[in-house]
Amino acid sequence: MDPISKFLVSYKIPIGAWGKAFFTFLTDNFNTVLRAFSNGLNFLLDGMVDGLLLLPPVLLIALIALLAYVLQRSKGLALAVFIGLLFILNQNLWKQTVETLVLVVAAAAASMAIGVPLGIWAAHKPKVYRIMLPVLDLMQTLPTFVYLIPVLTLFGLGNAPGLIVTIIFVIPTSVRLTHLGVVSVPKSIIEAGEAFGATRRQLLWKVELPSALPTIMAGLTQSIMLSLSMVVFAALIGAGGLGTEINRALGSRRIDLGLEAGLAIVVLAIVLDRMTRIGVGGKK
Amino acid sequence: MTVAVDFRNVDIVFGSDQAGSLALIDSGATRAEILEKTGNVLGCAGASLTVHEGEISVLMGLSGSGKSTLLRAVNRLNVVSRGQVLVKDGDKTVDVVTCDEATLRRLRQKQVAMVFQQFGLLPWRTVEENVGLGLELAGVPEAERKERVHRQLKLVNLDQWSKKYAHELSGGMQQRVGLARAFATEAPILLMDEPFSALDPLIRTKLQDELLQLQAELKKTIIFVSHDLEEALKIGSHITIMEGGRIVQTGAPEDIVLRPANDYVRDFIANVNPLSVLTAWNVMRDRRDLDHGEDGWVWLDRRKTTRFKIDEHGLVAAAERDGKPAFWVSCADVEAQPEETAQVFWANPGTSLKTVMLAMHRSQTAPVALFDDQSRFVGAIGIRDVLSAVLRR
Numbered sequence: 235m236d237p238i239s240k241f242l243v244s245y246k247i248p249i250g251a252w253g254k255a256f257f258t259f260l261t262d263n264f265n266t267v268l269r270a271f272s273n274g275l276n277f278l279l280d281g282m283v284d285g286l287l288l289l290p291p292v293l294l295i296a297l298i299a300l301l302a303y304v305l306q307r308s309k310g311l312a313l314a315v316f317i318g319l320l321f322i323l324n325q326n327l328w329k330q331t332v333e334t335l336v337l338v339v340a341a342a343a344a345s346m347a348i349g350v351p352l353g354i355w356a357a358h359k360p361k362v363y364r365i366m367l368p369v370l371d372l373m374q375t376l377p378t379f380v381y382l383i384p385v386l387t388l389f390g391l392g393n394a395p396g397l398i399v400t401i402i403f404v405i406p407t408s409v410r411l412t413h414l415g416v417v418s419v420p421k422s423i424i425e426a427g428e429a430f431g432a433t434r435r436q437l438l439w440k441v442e443l444p445s446a447l448p449t450i451m452a453g454l455t456q457s458i459m460l461s462l463s464m465v466v467f468a469a470l471i472g473a474g475g476l477g478t479e480i481n482r483a484l485g486s487r488r489i490d491l492g493l494e495a496g497l498a499i500v501v502l503a504i505v506l507d508r509m510t511r512i513g514v515g516g517k518k
Numbered sequence: 519m520t521v522a523v524d525f526r527n528v529d530i531v532f533g534s535d536q537a538g539s540l541a542l543i544d545s546g547a548t549r550a551e552i553l554e555k556t557g558n559v560l561g562c563a564g565a566s567l568t569v570h571e572g573e574i575s576v577l578m579g580l581s582g583s584g585k586s587t588l589l590r591a592v593n594r595l596n597v598v599s600r601g602q603v604l605v606k607d608g609d610k611t612v613d614v615v616t617c618d619e620a621t622l623r624r625l626r627q628k629q630v631a632m633v634f635q636q637f638g639l640l641p642w643r644t645v646e647e648n649v650g651l652g653l654e655l656a657g658v659p660e661a662e663r664k665e666r667v668h669r670q671l672k673l674v675n676l677d678q679w680s681k682k683y684a685h686e687l688s689g690g691m692q693q694r695v696g697l698a699r700a701f702a703t704e705a706p707i708l709l710m711d712e713p714f715s716a717l718d719p720l721i722r723t724k725l726q727d728e729l730l731q732l733q734a735e736l737k738k739t740i741i742f743v744s745h746d747l748e749e750a751l752k753i754g755s756h757i758t759i760m761e762g763g764r765i766v767q768t769g770a771p772e773d774i775v776l777r778p779a780n781d782y783v784r785d786f787i788a789n790v791n792p793l794s795v796l797t798a799w800n801v802m803r804d805r806r807d808l809d810h811g812e813d814g815w816v817w818l819d820r821r822k823t824t825r826f827k828i829d830e831h832g833l834v835a836a837a838e839r840d841g842k843p844a845f846w847v848s849c850a851d852v853e854a855q856p857e858e859t860a861q862v863f864w865a866n867p868g869t870s871l872k873t874v875m876l877a878m879h880r881s882q883t884a885p886v887a888l889f890d891d892q893s894r895f896v897g898a899i900g901i902r903d904v905l906s907a908v909l910r911r
Contacts, residue, residue, distance in 0.1 A: 422637075429631075429634075429709075430652035430656075433655075440655070
């Protein structure tokens with residue numbers, strides 16, 4: 235080794251050690267709280283899954299198809315949703331699909347609930363956005379496996395840590411798209427709102443949000459898709475669902491099982507994507 | 519006449535170094551110098567202008583002259599750096615520059631409405647929802663809102679379109695929606711920021727006519743920004759010309775055309791047809807400036823071809839042209855009169871210069887007399903007066 239490299243290596247910055255110390259500090263001091271939180275969350279998610287599984291699968295599938303019709307006013311889409319979900323049932327993957335569905339919907343809902351207000355805040359305060367930007371980049375690019383480990387040590391195994399890693403991965407998208415939607419509101423209509431005496435709150439609710447709505451809804455669709463792509467990773471730390479099947483297929487080299495579970499995820503993705511593409515709702 | 523809006527020494531600077539820029543303004547620096555020294559942009563400087571109730575006051579200038587900037591100070595879409603903008607608010611007057619947020623909102627909701635160049639309509643709302651925007655923001659109950667919106671849509675002939683979305687309408691119709699939205703708040707003061715510039719010429723003319731008709735009925739105070747002098751002359755009761763953020767000249771349309779304050783204004787009016795603005799009053803020679811003969815005879819022209827005998831009441835007792843008795847007829851009937859030399863045309867002060875010229879043409883360049891409402895002789899227009907007005911000499 236050349237002397238300069240040798241010198242640098244001998245003074246290695248202990249980033250790993252610092253990080254470990256930080257997480258050890260968290261587990262040592264807040265273990266009870268964190269575990270209580272994750273237990274509560276597990277209870278909630280499991281309860282939702284059990285509740286949905288109480289319904290006969292065909293009835294639940296029919297209800298989802300009906301929801302598709304209500305959201306999009308399209309009989310063709312409702313029929314496609316019905317057939318697609320029947321296919322999953324046919325593959326005997328219904329229980330896993332419901333588990334995945336609950337996880338995905340919960341993660342997308344939570345990341346919208348957190349991401350939209352953050353996005354609005356960032357759009358109104360450019361300085362906040364400048365600070366937020368590197369954090370968002372970090373959340374999206376840090377390899378998923380890297381934060382599986384601390385989440386696992388903090389929250390244990392189960393659906394709850396799976397939900398948390400999914401939310402971490404998905405929030406940046408809803409923040410970014412909300413930010414984009416709100417900063418792209420045409421200046422002319424903001425001024426129209428101001429000129430007719432809108433308060434800040436009125437300006438947000440009557441001008442900015444309706445104008446940004448198509449972009450924010452694109453954020454929702456993206457959130458759902460990204461959540462689905464996290465399902466396989468979440469299964470590594472004990473979240474149930476289709477991801478578990480895929481991991482099992484990988485572990486035992488079972489092409490058939492992998493193909494079936496993989497196709498089920500694809501069908502679920504397409505169904506959710508078509509159902510949530512709202513935009514300006516056919517008005518345009 | 520009551521003052522509706524009063525700009526007093528308004529300076530507007532965009533940028534962070536307000537104090538430095540204001541000091542430069544006081545030393546008479548130009549916009550370019552201020553930009554170079556402070557990096558700030560001068561919006562307008564030392565603007566003082568009084569707008570009376572019921573007037574259409576037009577702010578004119580090239581782009582970047584500060585006309586929109588000054589207009590937008592009235593509802594504080596632009597923040598004034600120094601000076602006052604006094605706006606009539608019922609029985610009292612409010613300085614928009616210093617008033618608190620609640621007062622400003624009330625002014626924007628009830629006193630000052632605005633029409634935008636790019637319309638500023640909300641595309642996800644129907645026409646009636648757009649027109650109701652101001653009322654909705656002011657918290658007007660839905661039933662009353664519906665009723666007022668419907669009335670405004672009728673006024674601008676859009677009542678069949680109320681359920682359509684804004685983008686389904688043509689540009690001219692969209693701006694009618696913009697007008698209706700401003701009228702719906704029943705605000706007495708209307709700010710119009712180049713409202714017709716984005717429209718094609720035919721529609722523009724049509725909307726100008728509609729605005730004038732509506733104004734005759736509604737009698738709002740309108741501050742209107744335009745870069746089109748023909749438009750300004752057509753609709754303005756007063757015109758203010760701006761250059762580089764400063765007011766160059768303010769006056770009635772014919773003042774601007776007849777007495778441009780500097781070369782900038784002269785360039786502006788160079789392409790304006792004076793016949794479309796000027797009236798007999800603007801070009802006549804006053805009775806006292808005419809050549810008086812004996813026995814109450816007055817020469818109407820410098821060449822001494824035509825004279826009137828004026829009695830003690832100021833009425834015309836006799837007329838003579840080329841030494842022969844003549845009779846006098848109104849310009850209003852000029853088309854119907856046979857061509858003959860024994861007649862002298864007369865006009866009212868408000869008669870257009872075009873009609874006066876037609877009369878001169880018919881009477882082989884005889885002068886045209888001017889009578890007031892009581893038919894008293896007030897002055898005369900000779901061919902030279904017309905030529906110098908048209909040539910602006």
